Amino acid sequence: MALESYIIHLLILIGIYIILSISLNLAMGFTGLLNIGHVAFYGIGAYTSALLVLNFGVPFWIGLLSGGLVASFFGLLLAIPSVKLKGDYLAIATLGFAIIIENIFRNWISLTRGPLGLPGIPKPILFGITFSGFSYLILVGIFVLITYIFIKHITNAPFGRLLKAIREDELVVSSLGKNIIKYKIHALVISAVFAGIAGGLYAHYITYIDPSSFTILESILIISMVLVGGLASVEGSIIGAVILVLLPEPLRFLPLPSFAIGALRQMIYAGLLIYLLIKRPQGILGEIPVEKES
Amino acid sequence: MLLKVKNLQKHFRGIRAVHDCNFIVDQNQIVALIGPNGAGKTTVFNLVTGLVRPDKGDIHFKGEPIIDLSSYQIARLGITRTFQLIRLFPKLTAMENLLLAKHQEGEKILSTILRTRYIKHEEQTNRERCLEFLKFVGLENKKNSHACNLSYGQQKLLEIARALATEADLLLLDEPVAGVSPIMREKIKELLLRLKKEGKTILFIEHDMKFVMDLADKVIVMDYGKEIAIGTPKQVQKNPKVLQAYLGKKVKL
Numbered sequence: 001m002a003l004e005s006y007i008i009h010l011l012i013l014i015g016i017y018i019i020l021s022i023s024l025n026l027a028m029g030f031t032g033l034l035n036i037g038h039v040a041f042y043g044i045g046a047y048t049s050a051l052l053v054l055n056f057g058v059p060f061w062i063g064l065l066s067g068g069l070v071a072s073f074f075g076l077l078l079a080i081p082s083v084k085l086k087g088d089y090l091a092i093a094t095l096g097f098a099i100i101i102e103n104i105f106r107n108w109i110s111l112t113r114g115p116l117g118l119p120g121i122p123k124p125i126l127f128g129i130t131f132s133g134f135s136y137l138i139l140v141g142i143f144v145l146i147t148y149i150f151i152k153h154i155t156n157a158p159f160g161r162l163l164k165a166i167r168e169d170e171l172v173v174s175s176l177g178k179n180i181i182k183y184k185i186h187a188l189v190i191s192a193v194f195a196g197i198a199g200g201l202y203a204h205y206i207t208y209i210d211p212s213s214f215t216i217l218e219s220i221l222i223i224s225m226v227l228v229g230g231l232a233s234v235e236g237s238i239i240g241a242v243i244l245v246l247l248p249e250p251l252r253f254l255p256l257p258s259f260a261i262g263a264l265r266q267m268i269y270a271g272l273l274i275y276l277l278i279k280r281p282q283g284i285l286g287e288i289p290v291e292k293e294s
Numbered sequence: 295m296l297l298k299v300k301n302l303q304k305h306f307r308g309i310r311a312v313h314d315c316n317f318i319v320d321q322n323q324i325v326a327l328i329g330p331n332g333a334g335k336t337t338v339f340n341l342v343t344g345l346v347r348p349d350k351g352d353i354h355f356k357g358e359p360i361i362d363l364s365s366y367q368i369a370r371l372g373i374t375r376t377f378q379l380i381r382l383f384p385k386l387t388a389m390e391n392l393l394l395a396k397h398q399e400g401e402k403i404l405s406t407i408l409r410t411r412y413i414k415h416e417e418q419t420n421r422e423r424c425l426e427f428l429k430f431v432g433l434e435n436k437k438n439s440h441a442c443n444l445s446y447g448q449q450k451l452l453e454i455a456r457a458l459a460t461e462a463d464l465l466l467l468d469e470p471v472a473g474v475s476p477i478m479r480e481k482i483k484e485l486l487l488r489l490k491k492e493g494k495t496i497l498f499i500e501h502d503m504k505f506v507m508d509l510a511d512k513v514i515v516m517d518y519g520k521e522i523a524i525g526t527p528k529q530v531q532k533n534p535k536v537l538q539a540y541l542g543k544k545v546k547l
Contacts, residue, residue: 154407158393158400158417161386165394168383175343176395176460177369186403287385 008137010245012205015140016198017241019147021225022234023194026151028223029231030160031187032167034087036219037078037094040101041071041192043214045199047105047112050121050209060124064200071196074101075189083184098216105211117210121203140201147194152234154190163187164232224273230283239284244269295357296321296464296495297342297373302351304337304519311337312348313519319464319512324486324496326506326527329516330539335499336378338516339466343375344368355464370397374462376453378469378499384442388433388452391441392424393417395459424459431455431485447478454485465489467498471505483509507531515539 020042027033045067053063082093105112112118124131124139131139154160162183165173170180203209221244229240248265256264276283297319304312312334319325327335340346342353344365353360360368374395383391398420399405400413428434431451436444444452450470457465470486471479479502486496486509500506506513507527515523515530517539523530530536 153410154403157406157413158398159403159406161390161394162401164386165383165390168385169381171345171365172377172381172383173394174364174366175345175369175375176456177366177397178394178401179364179366183401190403 005133008133010249012137012140014242014245015137015144016202016205017222017225017245018144018238019194019198019201020222021229021237021241022147022151023191023198024222025226025229025232025234025237026155026163027187027191028226029233029237030155030167031163031184033083033184033188034091035094035188035191036091036216036223037096037098037101038191038195038222039214039216039219040078040098041075041195042199042202042218042222043101043105043211044074045071045196046203046209046214047118047199048196049200050118050203051111053122053204054118054120060122060126060204064124064197064204067200067203068193068196071199072189072193075192076185078192079185079188083181083188095216098219102211102214102216105214112211115210115212117208118203119208121207121209123207124204136205140205143197143201147197148234148238151194155232155234159183167232221269224269227283228272228276230286232287233283233285236283236285243272247272295319296355297497298352298354299338299342300352300354302338302341302353303349304334304341304346305349310519312341315351315516315520317514317521317524319495319497321495322490322493323511324490324498324509325512325514326510327497327499327514327516328501328503328506329522333516333539334519335516336468337519339375339468339499342368342466343373369460369462372461372463373466374457374460374464375466376450376457376468376470378472380446380449380453382441382449382453382456385440387438387440388428388444389421389424389437391452391456392427392459393420395456396420396424427455427459430458430488432481447474450474450478450482451485454482458489463493464495464497467496469499469501471500471502479505 020038024035024038027035048070049063049067052058052066053060078094078097082090085093106114123136129135155163162173162178166180166183174180225240225244226237228243229236229238248268251261251264295318299315299317302312302315315334315338327338329335337346341348344360344363348361355371355373360371383394399409399416405413425434425437428437431454433448433451433455436448441449441452454467454470471482474482483505489496510527513525513527513530514521515536522535522539523533525533
């Protein structure tokens, strides 16, 4: 029984990270917006949903969708001033955004209870069934499927082609008569919606959230998933999430103190990333690498 | 008169890239923009296409001022360009490169979600149209090749095809035959003449004088950011100012 629930737990986490990595890939892999602040949308979704359900007693579904909606609003807020920035500058702006949001979680005590976090977030109930364990896994699975189908659909459409073109050379895209700013904003906002929903799914699964779940390190983890799987590959993001969630798990069974396990985890991630950057820089399922002539 | 440039001025800090430049491009002509390196030719292209904003002056296209428009708005009015160093989308196929020149309903996010059937139909129509442009430049058998895998000459052709696919009236070509083989040069020459027959207007920058003299109806010579001579190729060749700009002043020994 314990093993079974452990596996279900891992699968649920994988599902949540798949939603996060696929949605980040839309901005980062397809559109070329290096968004280090993806975790902020995740956190906003988690806090929005948890607070609505805890304080106003709204049903889980409305909380979850509101989480996505509020995250998309913040996506818009971040996108409008920052998508004009290029490359590293955008990365720094989004990094700042993530730090601001994390600090709001930490310091707006009257709303978020700060570092104490929000305990007792109820699990969703539908038709008298409380979703936990296996049924929650099904729920997460449905959202993973929706995310996969949706992102796959829009990236295969002319819309996705346009996003890729913006990534390759935005100046040319605009000289072909397209408003690149508008499309970049769209990509970032859609990406934020799904991250927000992932946040809600996380909050109602773990039933306790605090600011430490939504730090920059979490963003780096999601970015690593996208890079390992391959930029602009939706399936790659799935593989990336699976690998990075499972990879450090065997460490749990080693007789090591917890601080050592944490450090080892980071070392494994770093090792994997360095190995991939040397051996297969485009990631597992990435696009063909283009050699830049100088 | 399709394009009119008046008193155009652009300084980059202390450098006068374009200084009081005036010229006119008439409908259905092939006009060459020549001049020594650093004369400001490419800057004029960047100003006309809205990639760079001028400090002063006016640009009119089809009688409308375009000076305050963004580059994408200018492109929609019917001006398109190619670049001195080829700028394709390297990881996309030749066909995809061309399709991006089209304005599709399918590029809008809401339509992507709600009008899937219409979008498929639209995409099909555009593919057929783009295939015509690929045939026009002779690249139809490369339609599924990634742009980065094409040869230099083919990339030049693909870039011209992409410009054509926008269906723009005015094509700005920045050095269309720089670095291409003599055979490819003839091919591009023939291509531009065919475009003229189809009613397009072409303004191009080129250093290959034979190409310019064979092709151009009108030549604009620039030096130090200003036009110094405008006329037919023959007139310009004899203009003393032009000779001086290219060859320098006579010195007594």
